[in-house]
């Protein structure tokens with residue numbers, strides 16, 4: 462990609478995904494980078510060792526393999542630097558531990574991924590940090606919650622399980638006026654459909670476990686920062702020693718090459734199925750921000766360039782028994798956590814953790830990850846689920 466850097470026309474996203482990261486000419490022309498397994502790196506002499514004056518110094522501080530993926534993510538995110546961590550959850554915890562200190566106040570969106578909330582309510586609180594939640598629809602109203610000691614505003618858009626969209630530019634403006642930094646868990650959109658840093662966010666977080674992996678077999682997280690936050694993020698990452706394993710890093714880089722076309726397929730199938738579900742008896746509503754019926758559709762349309770393959774439906778009344786009847790009747794959809802892989806998944810989600818945005822959805826909320834199967838087969842499977850749900854209560 463180096464040789465085309467000065468050309469005016471930017472590359473299309475699939476061209477970028479195909480070539481970002483490593484330069485094959487660095488490794489004798491091999492298309493893929495080597496998987497460097499390393500703790501020790503040798504120095505040529507004592508002086509170089511004493512000054513650490515060479516590109517690689519120790520396995521935790523980066524290898525050609527981790528550099529290849531970090532550079533690829535930087536190209537996609539438009540970031541000054543990216544660190545790699547062993548899971549999506551550590552991609553959340555590492556920047557929070559890096560940028561917060563005892564006595565600080567942090568704001569989290571109420572529709573946050575539940576393990577992020579658990580980390581905040583337990584470890585951050587124990588470390589003397591005040592944790593507060595805000596309504597996903599707050600927008601510029603965040604200004605009223607910001608205190609003199611607010612250091613971080615944490616966003617996730619759309620929100621986990623219920624898919625509320627946040628007005629990220631409005632939140633960024635108010636947070637920056639108060640000198641707080643904004644972090645965003647951008648896993649749902651991937652940098653293909655939303656680039657947080659272009660909208661003023663300081664730190665963009667991804668569970669690369671999802672779409673970048675694409676095959677439900679790797680755990681990895683990425684944290685990307687703008688110029689202002691990069692030196693501190695890099696320092697915090699090194700201090701915590703939270704590096705990712707080389708084989709996993711390699712698999713994520715491999716996954717990126719096909720992520721564009723996979724996401725197009727997830728997007729198309731998910732929208733087709735979401736629209737079909739909207740017409741079905743037994744479905745009270747479909748929570749998918751790319752649907753015109755979604756209350757925050759205008760924000761999605763304004764800021765995002767696409768939608769991935771996960772959304773929720775609300776069954777028409779009933780409770781756990783009905784949700785379980787629906788799930789147990791499914792044959793293609795697997796019952797399992799996570800998403801972003803090639804296969805379809807379903808889960809009955811709990812919203813019991815919400816504190817400020819408690820809504821009565823009127824029935825069980827089922828999250829659907831739409832995989833790469835044929836949509837006709839998936840629709841037939843969902844028909845079985847709906848038929849079972851209809852007779853459950």
Ligand SMILES: Cc1ncc(COP(=O)(O)O)c(C=O)c1O
Pocket residue numbers: 548549550551574617621646648649667668669670680681682799800
């Ligand atoms: C929005 C979001 N962020 C982060 C994570 C954590 O990723 P991981 O499973 O790799 O820890 C998940 C996992 O489901 C998620 O849905």
